[in-house]
Amino acid sequence: MSQPFLQIRGIRKEYGPVTAVHDVSLDVAQGEFLTFLGPSGSGKSTTLYILAGFEDPTRGDIMLKGQSLLSTPSHKRNIGMVFQRYTLFPHLSVGENIAFPLKVRRLAKAEIDAKVRDMLKLVRLEGFEDRKPAQMSGGQQQRVALARALAYDPPLLLMDEPLSALDKKLREEIQHEIRRIHQQTEVTILYVTHDQEEALRLSDRIAVFSKGVIDQIGTGPELYANPATRFVAEFIGDSDFLPCDLVTAANGKAEIALAGTTLIPNVPVHGKPVAGGKAALMLRPERLHLMRSAPGGSTALPVTVSDVTFLGNNIHVATQTAKGDALAIRLPFGHEAISSLSRGDSVWLGFDPASAHVFC
Amino acid sequence: MLSRIEAKAAGSKGPARRLRLTDFDLTLPALGLLVLFFVVPVAILLARSVSEPVPGLGNYAELLGSSTYLRIFANTFLVSGLVTFVSLLIGFPVAWALAVMPSRAASVVFAILLLSMWTNLLARTYAWMVLLQRTGVVNKLLIGLGLIDKPLPLVNNLTGVTIGMTYIMLPFIILPLYGVIRKIDPAILQAAALCGANRWQALVRVLLPLAMPGMAAGALMVFVMSLGYFVTPALLGGTANMMLAELIAQFVQSLVNWGMGGAAALVLLVVTLALYAVQLRFFGTDRMGGR
Numbered sequence: 292m293s294q295p296f297l298q299i300r301g302i303r304k305e306y307g308p309v310t311a312v313h314d315v316s317l318d319v320a321q322g323e324f325l326t327f328l329g330p331s332g333s334g335k336s337t338t339l340y341i342l343a344g345f346e347d348p349t350r351g352d353i354m355l356k357g358q359s360l361l362s363t364p365s366h367k368r369n370i371g372m373v374f375q376r377y378t379l380f381p382h383l384s385v386g387e388n389i390a391f392p393l394k395v396r397r398l399a400k401a402e403i404d405a406k407v408r409d410m411l412k413l414v415r416l417e418g419f420e421d422r423k424p425a426q427m428s429g430g431q432q433q434r435v436a437l438a439r440a441l442a443y444d445p446p447l448l449l450m451d452e453p454l455s456a457l458d459k460k461l462r463e464e465i466q467h468e469i470r471r472i473h474q475q476t477e478v479t480i481l482y483v484t485h486d487q488e489e490a491l492r493l494s495d496r497i498a499v500f501s502k503g504v505i506d507q508i509g510t511g512p513e514l515y516a517n518p519a520t521r522f523v524a525e526f527i528g529d530s531d532f533l534p535c536d537l538v539t540a541a542n543g544k545a546e547i548a549l550a551g552t553t554l555i556p557n558v559p560v561h562g563k564p565v566a567g568g569k570a571a572l573m574l575r576p577e578r579l580h581l582m583r584s585a586p587g588g589s590t591a592l593p594v595t596v597s598d599v600t601f602l603g604n605n606i607h608v609a610t611q612t613a614k615g616d617a618l619a620i621r622l623p624f625g626h627e628a629i630s631s632l633s634r635g636d637s638v639w640l641g642f643d644p645a646s647a648h649v650f651c
Numbered sequence: 652m653l654s655r656i657e658a659k660a661a662g663s664k665g666p667a668r669r670l671r672l673t674d675f676d677l678t679l680p681a682l683g684l685l686v687l688f689f690v691v692p693v694a695i696l697l698a699r700s701v702s703e704p705v706p707g708l709g710n711y712a713e714l715l716g717s718s719t720y721l722r723i724f725a726n727t728f729l730v731s732g733l734v735t736f737v738s739l740l741i742g743f744p745v746a747w748a749l750a751v752m753p754s755r756a757a758s759v760v761f762a763i764l765l766l767s768m769w770t771n772l773l774a775r776t777y778a779w780m781v782l783l784q785r786t787g788v789v790n791k792l793l794i795g796l797g798l799i800d801k802p803l804p805l806v807n808n809l810t811g812v813t814i815g816m817t818y819i820m821l822p823f824i825i826l827p828l829y830g831v832i833r834k835i836d837p838a839i840l841q842a843a844a845l846c847g848a849n850r851w852q853a854l855v856r857v858l859l860p861l862a863m864p865g866m867a868a869g870a871l872m873v874f875v876m877s878l879g880y881f882v883t884p885a886l887l888g889g890t891a892n893m894m895l896a897e898l899i900a901q902f903v904q905s906l907v908n909w910g911m912g913g914a915a916a917l918v919l920l921v922v923t924l925a926l927y928a929v930q931l932r933f934f935g936t937d938r939m940g941g942r
Contacts, residue, residue, distance in 0.1 A: 345841055365844040366853075378842035382860045391856070392846035436842075443847065 294357050296321035296479060297447065302351035304337050311337045313503040314351070319481065321446075324473050326482045326490040328526065329500030335483045338500075339449050342481065344368055355447065371440030371448040371478070375455055377432045379424035385435050386411075386420035392443045410438035413472060430461045434468065441476060450482045454489065466492050487527055499523045519561055521650040524573050531618045532571040537651065540564035545649050547572060550614055555590055558644045562651035573648045574640075576607070576621040581628050582639040591641035594618055596634055608632065610640065693920065700913030710914035720898070724918075727895040730809065730884065731877035734816045735870050741817070742824035742869065743862070749825070750832040768822050776886045779815045780806055783887070811887035812894075816877060823876065824869035831865030832858075867934045875923050895919055 295318035304312040312334040327335035340346045344365035353360045393403040414434040454462045491511040498508045507519040518524035538546040545560035594610035606622045783805035790802040843853040881896035902912035
């Protein structure tokens with residue numbers, strides 16, 4: 292196989308005593324949609340800004356098609372970018388905004404006009420050519436920004452939380468547009484967001500950033516089913532953590548003791564397991580099942596129902612273990628237990644140890 | 652409780668009255684001041700310009716018909732134009748630097764700017780005389796560096812007036828420009844860079860157009876102020892390039908010719924108002940919104 296399309300090699304960024312990015316390395320395939328997911332201050336935007344050329348890394352290198360990008364200034368990198376804030380040129384019309392990168396490249400007028408028409412069609416804003424940015428909604432402005440960033444056929448498109456200023460409904464609408472445009476243009480996209488749902492909806496792969504390092508890279512289902520760290524488990528999907536004791540650990544599986552007595556074998560374990568040490572058992576609310584009485588044979592925990600909330604397509608049941616730890620379970624609407632369930636009921640929550648995770 | 656509110660609403664008409672007050676009534680004191688100290692004197696001057704020494708437009712005919720006076724008009728526009736141009740040339744980079752530099756450094760530069768603005772005008776102008784004269788610091792430095800052999804004539808001519816007035820006018824360019832440039836989102840310039848614009852293209856195609864309202868406001872202010880400037884041209888200029896304000900002063904003080912002085916002052920006022928109208932037309936308040 293040939294070399295990766297984009298290689299990020301040991302990128303490190305220090306601001307005085309603060310290290311924003313710790314030796315991040317990553318390969319991106321051509322045409323891939325890769326999302327940097329993480330909370331603010333996790334280094335995801337800084338990494339993107341280094342790719343754009345707005346920041347120089349303290350160490351490390353970036354190779355696009357085998358060529359280092361670092362010595363190339365921003366305006367010669369030929370990279371597209373859509374920003375978090377609205378960055379259309381306010382004095383230019385929509386058409387002129389899209390034509391801007393083509394004009395500075397001194398293309399022929401006929402070529403520019405044709406490209407502007409194509410781009411307006413791509414983002415479905417035909418007829419808006421003569422509008423000024425101030426006359427358009429936020430969602431429309433970001434679509435124009437996308438058209439402007441793609442007008443010069445960049446090999447790489449960077450998107451820095453482009454939808455964070457929009458409301459939820461509009462955000463989902465434009466997420467679909469971005470997916471369609473990605474499939475249509477086959478451009479390689481690096482997308483930054485702190486919204487896990489957005490990352491899952493859009494991406495081929497997700498790199499989860501935490502405190503300047505990538506905790507894990509993988510597809511959405513991989514991260515959900517097999518989180519490498521407690522941070523990833525918390526960030527992708529919903530989860531609750533119960534304190535437990537590690538009895539033994541071998542080959543990535545552990546036997547744990549919950550609430551001092553219940554022994555649970557064969558739970559996938561992550562981190563640095565030490566026999567006899569403290570650990571946390573992660574359980575996802577949608578993977579638990581509710582039982583009225585003590586089960587024979589299967590793994591289950593006795594809990595007390597503390598609240599029942601109707602959320603439309605599912606019902607969220609908050610419970611507490613005997614030690615007072617919160618543990619939520621999500622039941623599909625129409626589950627037979629719902630009508631009879633009320634606060635204070637004692638029930639059992641069963642789970643498959645193989646679907647749970649222990650973090651040390 | 653309810654009845655009290657109703658009574659108040661029906662009885663005093665308080666809220667409605669207060670609303671109207673903010674509309675127009677509050678401008679009355681300022682308006683009165685303007686009428687008393689601007690409109691009335693200007694009207695008197697206008698009256699004297701068409702009535703002294705004999706009724707008619709004789710003063711205007713003499714002012715606009717004589718080549719001597721026309722040369723003074725031309726010189727006034729030349730100096731004002733030069734000062735405006737040089738102020739923009741120097742002021743733009745300064746305003747830009749102020750907008751992007753760390754706030755602590757910017758406040759030091761602001762302090763210098765304001766301090767020089769607040770220093771007595773006469774003192775500053777005399778300082779320039781000392782700096783620019785034949786044996787002044789500037790000439791000595793240039794000779795000492797071996798750049799020139801003989802002292803340059805930097806004072807009592809157009810050069811001296813332009814230098815002195817540009818220095819005085821700079822803050823009036825820098826302050827409005829700074830306000831406009833600061834409002835430009837740096838991400839817009841980053842977007843321009845990623846679109847492929849080099850520094851020059853970003854400056855010409857993005858930054859300058861966006862800063863245009865500030866440049867226009869500053870330039871108009873400086874041009875209009877320069878048109879009527881007296882102290883600096885009188886001290887740093889020569890007799891060969893007299894400006895309009897000096898002419899007016901001469902008419903009124905030396906020649907006690909209020910008719911000609913009034914006519915000259917009114918020509919100046921008309922030019923100023925015309926320029927203001929042009930600015931309103933092209934850079935009116937709602938131009939930035941793009942509507």
